[in-house]
Amino acid sequence: MAVQTWNAASLPSNDNVNPYAFSVDLDGRWFVQKGKMIAYYGQIRFESLSSGALDAFVAGAFNSPMYAGDWIVAEGRGKLLLADRGFDVNSFDLDEGNLTVRAGNLLAFEPGLELKQSIIPGFLTLIGTGRFVAASNGPVHFVEPPIRVDPQALLGWADCPSPCHHYDHSYMRGAFGAARMILGVGGASGEEHQFDFSGQGTVLMQSSEVVMNEDTLLRDLEGQISMVGTSGLQRLQSTIAQRLAAERQS
Amino acid sequence: MPGYQGINAKMLQVPVGPGHEVFSKRGAMLAYTGPVTFEPSATAGQGLGGALGRAVAGERSAMMHVRGQGTVLFGHGGLHVTVVDLSGADTLYVEADRLLVHDASLQVGTMFMGEQGGVRGMVRGAVTGQGLFTTTLSGHGSCGLLSHGGVMELPITPQRPVFVDPQAYVAHRGQVENRLAVSAGMRDLIGRGSGEAFQLQLSGSGVVYVQASERKI
Numbered sequence: 475m476a477v478q479t480w481n482a483a484s485l486p487s488n489d490n491v492n493p494y495a496f497s498v499d500l501d502g503r504w505f506v507q508k509g510k511m512i513a514y515y516g517q518i519r520f521e522s523l524s525s526g527a528l529d530a531f532v533a534g535a536f537n538s539p540m541y542a543g544d545w546i547v548a549e550g551r552g553k554l555l556l557a558d559r560g561f562d563v564n565s566f567d568l569d570e571g572n573l574t575v576r577a578g579n580l581l582a583f584e585p586g587l588e589l590k591q592s593i594i595p596g597f598l599t600l601i602g603t604g605r606f607v608a609a610s611n612g613p614v615h616f617v618e619p620p621i622r623v624d625p626q627a628l629l630g631w632a633d634c635p636s637p638c639h640h641y642d643h644s645y646m647r648g649a650f651g652a653a654r655m656i657l658g659v660g661g662a663s664g665e666e667h668q669f670d671f672s673g674q675g676t677v678l679m680q681s682s683e684v685v686m687n688e689d690t691l692l693r694d695l696e697g698q699i700s701m702v703g704t705s706g707l708q709r710l711q712s713t714i715a716q717r718l719a720a721e722r723q724s
Numbered sequence: 725m726p727g728y729q730g731i732n733a734k735m736l737q738v739p740v741g742p743g744h745e746v747f748s749k750r751g752a753m754l755a756y757t758g759p760v761t762f763e764p765s766a767t768a769g770q771g772l773g774g775a776l777g778r779a780v781a782g783e784r785s786a787m788m789h790v791r792g793q794g795t796v797l798f799g800h801g802g803l804h805v806t807v808v809d810l811s812g813a814d815t816l817y818v819e820a821d822r823l824l825v826h827d828a829s830l831q832v833g834t835m836f837m838g839e840q841g842g843v844r845g846m847v848r849g850a851v852t853g854q855g856l857f858t859t860t861l862s863g864h865g866s867c868g869l870l871s872h873g874g875v876m877e878l879p880i881t882p883q884r885p886v887f888v889d890p891q892a893y894v895a896h897r898g899q900v901e902n903r904l905a906v907s908a909g910m911r912d913l914i915g916r917g918s919g920e921a922f923q924l925q926l927s928g929s930g931v932v933y934v935q936a937s938e939r940k941i
Contacts, residue, residue, distance in 0.1 A: 611802040612734035617755060627754035627799065642761065665753045665762040665788060679755055681734035681799035 482515035485553045488565065488605065496563045496607050498554040498582065505536060505589070506548045506556070506582040516552015523547065535585045538598065540697050541577060548582075556581045561609035568606070574599045575630035575678070581607040593636050594669075595694035612681035619675060622668035627679050634675020640668045728807045728825075728866045735799045736807065736868050738825060740790055745828040748798055749870075750786035752824055758794020765789040789828070798825050803941070804874040806933065808867050808895070814930065815862040818869060818895035821941045827865030835860050869895055871935035878932050885927035891938040898930015 485491065487499035498504060500518060511520070523532050523542045536542065548554055557563060558581055566573070574592045583589065586604030591597075600606055610629050617623075622640050631637070643666055671677050702710065729737040738746055740760055747765060765787050790796060799805060805824055810816060817835065826832070835858050861867055869875065871894050880886050880900055887905060896902070905925045926932050 612799070613732040615731050615735055615797070617797075621755050621757045623755040624753055627797075665751065668755075677755075679735075679797070681732075681754070681802050 495557040510581045512557045513555040518550040518552045521547045537590045558609035565607045572601045573632040610680035615679045619671040629678040629680045631677045635673045637669035640670035736805045745791040747787045748825040752800040754797040754799045756796040760792035760794045763789045803870040806869045806875045812864045814898045816897045820859045822870045824868040826867035830861045830865040831863045833860040872939040873936040875933045887923040894933040896932040900928040900930040
């Protein structure tokens, strides 16, 4: 099998180079997640969102201070290659639409789109018109509601209402279930919790990703602490102290 | 009842209905439609004796009993999924970890490695990290196997035994005898070996499933 050699002119324009790499034909600005750029041709500068020079521009398209540290702006002309952990990379076009995607899997987007944090922790919502690039573990699978999806297998969703949590503990019912609960035998099915989608729209799925991005979850929690009052903070503190003590014992 | 349907290399769609229940690896459900329930299963389709055997053997990968009416998508950790259909004629030998999902209609058993190859079989179990026990599936039905990077199906004929790297071995079926072929020499002892000192020799008639990687699950 011959390996194709690319150059600045032959690299695809806004298309996949192979299933695992995407080539952006940059002329202007794109938002790119840190660490997802693997190579580039041409005159491209990478600026952090907080550099000051881009303040007005960033304020118009990037609406999530929590994630600002993870993103940079690529500015200039050239070909920009994006990839992520050998995951399948795909580009999607939005036309006056909205789509929510797992924060860690969004690689880049055009400034025509506006980025906001989703209500669901760890997800980002894109609104407007433009193109974005996202990575998935295995090819993306599109399904229609009503469907229940494992949180780790959820890549994102478009046009449908935000999901709600679904908990299934039906096997804990009945005499056998009571015995299971008291004796603690039999264990859990590992599938008690799903995201429940209903309404019109499309749900995007990937093959399960075992490693969750704990960092984004942590920052989501931190971001919500400001909503908790003094008594709540005290309760949180005692909960955390208990957890820490338990962790030290084990 | 339509059978298992591969959505892509890493995702499998399985219909569930009355009389068509399945057992699946714990935590391997990706999504489902319809009223489907997931119940932890201690026995995974075996009797109580079988469950004890499994516990002793360490071949106890937590399984769920999936029933109801609907469609379930399975996948695990971004690993490739291969569907194997069993027609009742032969038995599939597979490590419990690698079993993603199987029909409840299949008979599940645990086999002591010593039964296949005696002491050699036990040595093999210890070397391949497969344990001394392996899971067997027989009867009519389908199952989904996990592998890293997809599997190749290599036919085994009496004239043509197949040698497999123990780490790349996924499963096998048919009338197959396996033994561990050792080609270790002085060089291996001093750490200058080829790294391929042990091979699994499979002879008889059947099929062996080999993954395109040496990574274990």
